[in-house]
Amino acid sequence: MENFYETVLTVLKQDERFVAEDGTFLRNAVYEAAMKTDGRLIRLLLANDDVRARFFLDVDGVQVFDKIGFVWVINNRLFLPDSYTRYKNAIGLADETGGLLSASGQVELVFPYKDCVLEGGQTKENQKRQEIFYNETLAPDEVDRLLCPKVFSGARLFSSEGSQPIEQFHDGDNLIIRGNNVLALSSLCGRYLNRIQFIYIDPPYNTANDSFKYNDSFKRSTWLSFMKTRIQYARKLLRESGVIAIQINYKEYSYLKVLCDELLGEDNYITTVTMKTATTASFRAINDCPVNVSEFILIYAKNKAMAKINPVYVACDYSEDYDSFIKFFDQDCSHWEIVSVDSLIYEAEGVSSWQQYKRLHGEHWKEIRYKKKAAFCMENSDRIVSLNTMQKPSQEIVRVIEQSKKERNRVFQVGSTYIYNGRTLAFFSKKLRTIDGQVTPTEILTNIWTDISFLSLGNEGGVDLPNGKKPEKLIQRLFDLFAGHGDIVMDYYLGTGTTCAVAHKMGLHYIGIEQLDYGQDDSLIRLQNVIAGEQGGISKSVRWQGGGSFVYCELAKLNQTIVEEIEEAADDETLSDLYQRMLQSGFISYRVNPETVDAAADDYAALSLEDKKRFLMEILDKNLLYVNYCDMDDTEFGISAADKAFTRSFYGKGASDEILI
Numbered sequence: 119m120e121n122f123y124e125t126v127l128t129v130l131k132q133d134e135r136f137v138a139e140d141g142t143f144l145r146n147a148v149y150e151a152a153m154k155t156d157g158r159l160i161r162l163l164l165a166n167d168d169v170r171a172r173f174f175l176d177v178d179g180v181q182v183f184d185k186i187g188f189v190w191v192i193n194n195r196l197f198l199p200d201s202y203t204r205y206k207n208a209i210g211l212a213d214e215t216g217g218l219l220s221a222s223g224q225v226e227l228v229f230p231y232k233d234c235v236l237e238g239g240q241t242k243e244n245q246k247r248q249e250i251f252y253n254e255t256l257a258p259d260e261v262d263r264l265l266c267p268k269v270f271s272g273a274r275l276f277s278s279e280g281s282q283p284i285e286q287f288h289d290g291d292n293l294i295i296r297g298n299n300v301l302a303l304s305s306l307c308g309r310y311l312n313r314i315q316f317i318y319i320d321p322p323y324n325t326a327n328d329s330f331k332y333n334d335s336f337k338r339s340t341w342l343s344f345m346k347t348r349i350q351y352a353r354k355l356l357r358e359s360g361v362i363a364i365q366i367n368y369k370e371y372s373y374l375k376v377l378c379d380e381l382l383g384e385d386n387y388i389t390t391v392t393m394k395t396a397t398t399a400s401f402r403a404i405n406d407c408p409v410n411v412s413e414f415i416l417i418y419a420k421n422k423a424m425a426k427i428n429p430v431y432v433a434c435d436y437s438e439d440y441d442s443f444i445k446f447f448d449q450d451c452s453h454w455e456i457v458s459v460d461s462l463i464y465e466a467e468g469v470s471s472w473q474q475y476k477r478l479h480g481e482h483w484k485e486i487r488y489k490k491k492a493a494f495c496m497e498n499s500d501r502i503v504s505l506n507t508m509q510k511p512s513q514e515i516v517r518v519i520e521q522s523k524k525e526r527n528r529v530f531q532v533g534s535t536y537i538y539n540g541r542t543l544a545f546f547s548k549k550l551r552t553i554d555g556q557v558t559p560t561e562i563l564t565n566i567w568t569d570i571s572f573l574s575l576g577n578e579g580g581v582d583l584p585n586g587k588k589p590e591k592l593i594q595r596l597f598d599l600f601a602g603h604g605d606i607v608m609d610y611y612l613g614t615g616t617t618c619a620v621a622h623k624m625g626l627h628y629i630g631i632e633q634l635d636y637g638q639d640d641s642l643i644r645l646q647n648v649i650a651g652e653q654g655g656i657s658k659s660v661r662w663q664g665g666g667s668f669v670y671c672e673l674a675k676l677n678q679t680i681v682e683e684i685e686e687a688a689d690d691e692t693l694s695d696l697y698q699r700m701l702q703s704g705f706i707s708y709r710v711n712p713e714t715v716d717a718a719a720d721d722y723a724a725l726s727l728e729d730k731k732r733f734l735m736e737i738l739d740k741n742l743l744y745v746n747y748c749d750m751d752d753t754e755f756g757i758s759a760a761d762k763a764f765t766r767s768f769y770g771k772g773a774s775d776e777i778l779i
Contacts, residue, residue, distance in 0.1 A: 122172070123191070125166070125169065126192075127143065129163065129165075129166050129169055130143070130148055130162070131143065133158060133159070133162055135151070135158075145192060148192055152185055152188055152189055152192070153185070155183065155185065160183060172191075173188045266304070266746045266747065266748065267305045267307075267746070268297070268301055268302075268305045268744045268745060268746060268747060269673070269674035269745040269747055269749075269750050269755075269757055269762075270305075270671040270672065270674065270761065270764055270765045271673070271757070272670075272671060273287070273669060273671040273760075274669070274670050275291075276642075276645065276668050276669075276670060277649065278664065278665055278666075278667075283760060285760050285763035285764050285767065286763070286764070286767045287669060287764060287767045287768045291667075292618070292622065292627060292628050292629070292666070293629045294612070294615075294629075294632075294641060294642065294668055294669070295629070295630070295631045295632075295672070296633065296671070296673070297631070297633055297672055297673030297744065298673065298744070299610040299611065299633065300347055300348050300351065301673060302610065302673060303352065303355070303631070304351060305673070305747075306351075306355060306629065307351065307354055307355065308768075308769045309768060309770070310355050310606070311354060312356070312357055313357060314355045314357060314360060314606045314608050314629070315361070315426065315601050315605035315606055315607060316360060316361050316597065316600040316605065316607045316608075317355070317361075317362040317607070317608045318362075318593065318596055318607070318608075318609050318617055319362075319365070319609060319610060320611055321345065321365075321366075321611050342374075345377060346381065348610065349362075349364075349381050349382070350381060353381065353420060356420040357420065358420055358424045359421070359424045359425055359426040360420045360426075361417060361418065361425055362382070363391075363415050363416070363600070364415065364416045364417075365414070366413065366414050366416060367413055368410065368412065371390075374416060375390075378416060382419075382420070383418075385422060386418050386422045387417075387418055387422075389417050389565045390417070390565060391565045391566075391567055392412050392413075392567070393413050393568075393570065394411050394412060394567070394568040394572075395412065396572065396573075397411065415596075426600060426601075427599060428598060428600070429562065429563075430562075430563040430595065430598050431560035431561065432560060432561060432569060433559070434560060435492075435559065436491070436492035438488070438491065439504040440459075440502050440503065440504045440544075440546040440549075441460065441491075441504065442457065442458060442503050442504065442543075443456070443458070444501045444503060447500075447501045451529040451536060452529060452530075456503070456527070456538060459494060459495065460472070460487070460491070462494070463490050463491060475487065495546055499545075499546045499547040500545065500546075500547040504544045505538065505541035505543065506541060507541060507542070508535070515535055515542075518532050518537050519537055519542075520540075523539065523540040546559075549561070554658075554659040555659055563595075563599075567592075567595075571589065572588075578590060578616075578654045589616075590619065590620050590623075590654070590655030590656045591655070591656060593620040594624065594656045597620065603625065605626055605627065607621050607626050607629075608630070609628075610631040612630035612631055613632065614640065614641055615630060615640070615641025615644040615645055616644075616655075617630065618641060618645060618668070619648050620656060622648050622668070623660050623662045624660060628668075642670060648662075648664070648666075649664055649665060649666055650664055651663055651664025651665075671764065673744045674744055674757060674761065675743070675744055676745050676755065680699070680734075680738065681735065681743070684731050684734050684735060685731070687727075689727070690727065693730050693731065693734060696734060697734060700734070700737070700738065706737045706738060745757060747765060747769060
């Protein structure tokens with residue numbers, strides 16, 4: 119019968135939908151097509167005599183498809199796409215019903231290894247290794263302790279005096295955590311539940327050029343599952359007035375919006391900011407038109423009715439709407455005389471009309487006049503006005519407006535409102551604010567941001583990240599909008615540390631989480647540069663001179679150490695030694711019987727090195743990637759006295775898993 123299975127496999131591989139780029143047979147895609155009675159699949163099966171005879175019954179000249187029989191065959195143990203899957207099945211890595219995990223209709227994908235979801239073996243985003251991306255399905259009973267609070271290790275305080283080990287954590291300390299972000303988020307709930315004011319994240323995007331890698335038909339659902347758990351924890355950590363901002367590209371925006379509506383509440387949606395993040399210089403093909411130069415920031419409140427949102431103004435050009443000047447300004451407003459700024463510009467140059475001014479200055483007369491008007495208005499801002507129509511005026515103002523239409527060229531006052539010829543006066547001085555240390559005309563911020571450059575980040579902050587680095591000015595604007603003195607802000611995709619660097623310079627308390635080590639471009643390096651007074655980014659505009667401190671610690675590793683050793687293994691002998699250590703430690707999944715594994719030793723030996731790595735990853739007990747707080751005193755885990763003291767200080771005296779989860 120094995121020949122028949124090979125026949126079916128050969129037939130199915132004729133459809134490109136069922137074969138991945140690397141040649142892997144996509145069983146789940148076939149399963150879904152069969153359950154939908156897909157026309158292309160049916161025609162493919164009917165075209166082969168042996169397959170037609172096996173899966174179709176002739177009823178009065180009509181071929182009836184045996185869907186159940188077909189699905190049974192493609193899920194049968196003999197019908198397996200590769201040696202690795204055959205080996206997995208032989209040792210029992212299937213679900214509780216005996217069915218293969220890939221055929222399960224309810225799949226929850228989690229990523230316990232690389233919180234940035236990089237390919238296996240990568241330690242930096244730009245390595246671009248062509249290795250296996252380790253992920254798998256974890257059933258609910260497998261994660262019963264995965265999200266318990268973890269032990270912290272290697273705590274150090276960084277300040278202008280250098281760094282030193284510490285055993286105490288204080289409430290006002292800034293915090294950087296190295297480790298898997300979903301496990302760090304769950305651990306933070308013990309201390310920071312309902313305390314964080316603003317969260318900004320720039321997660322991995324689902325794009326062809328991004329480091330986030332996906333598996334076959336689970337691409338989008340995998341990414342959304344990846345986001346879901348982390349957003350749920352973020353919501354728990356936010357204050358009632360708190361806000362979360364998620365930066366995303368156009369490919370995933372609509373899907374993320376639906377997910378956030380569900381998790382955070384559609385009524386708590388604040389806005390979507392559209393940013394210009396590129397120029398058209400690198401787009402030369404006609405197909406690129408219209409050129410996509412945008413990214414988006416989805417913004418939600420935990421409770422919109424209580425959300426903290428500060429008014430923010432941005433610099434703008436001088437508006438020629440402000441074209442009137444008040445003479446006799448030091449007298450009662452009834453004596454004011456309103457004249458045009460143009461007439462004053464003309465008078466100063468000895469002309470009386472725009473025609474004469476044009477003859478005087480030539481074809482660029484408008485630009486010349488604009489610059490002179492802008493300079494004049496800046497110098498006399500308290501006496502420059504525009505004539506406006508007030509929205510929803512009071513009854514008294516309406517009455518005076520009507521009176522002013524009759525008594526022309528006279529200024530009336532109602533409270534702080536001035537009225538002239540049926541219009542209200544808006545003063546140019548009220549548009550002036552200090553932006554980046556310079557007094558300039560401003561306008562209220564909208565949700566279209568084109569004034570922040572993403573092009574010349576370079577070595578901003580003393581670190582470099584070619585893909586994904588964000589301008590400090592962007593983070594500053596978000597903090598201006600949603601945070602204030604004494605607030606705690608957080609970024610759990612910290613990368614090179616932009617969010618925490620800006621928070622440090624602005625005097626906000628912060629928490630950053632990152633698993634990857636970026637070497638000389640790491641957040642640790644950047645924040646030490648900030649303490650030393652580096653002058654990149656927003657430093658000059660906020661008059662940053664250095665100082666301050668932060669605490670750095672790591673999640674205490676257990677099985678995660680083995681994960682890293684598996685990733686680095688270069689030969690079969692190293693993997694065999696690791697496997698024996700795993701068996702002796704007992705840190706393997708309950709679903710795996712070592713005796714069964716030994717019985718299938720020949721199948722294991724036939725696997726490639728990468729498939730052996732993949733297998734060892736899958737049999738690890740994911741509940742034991744890091745040391746749980748409740749197990750801290752177990753001598754088997756070797757937690758030092760200093761790490762125990764710091765962890766107890768962080769969670770508080772008498773804390774337990776029961777109150778922390």
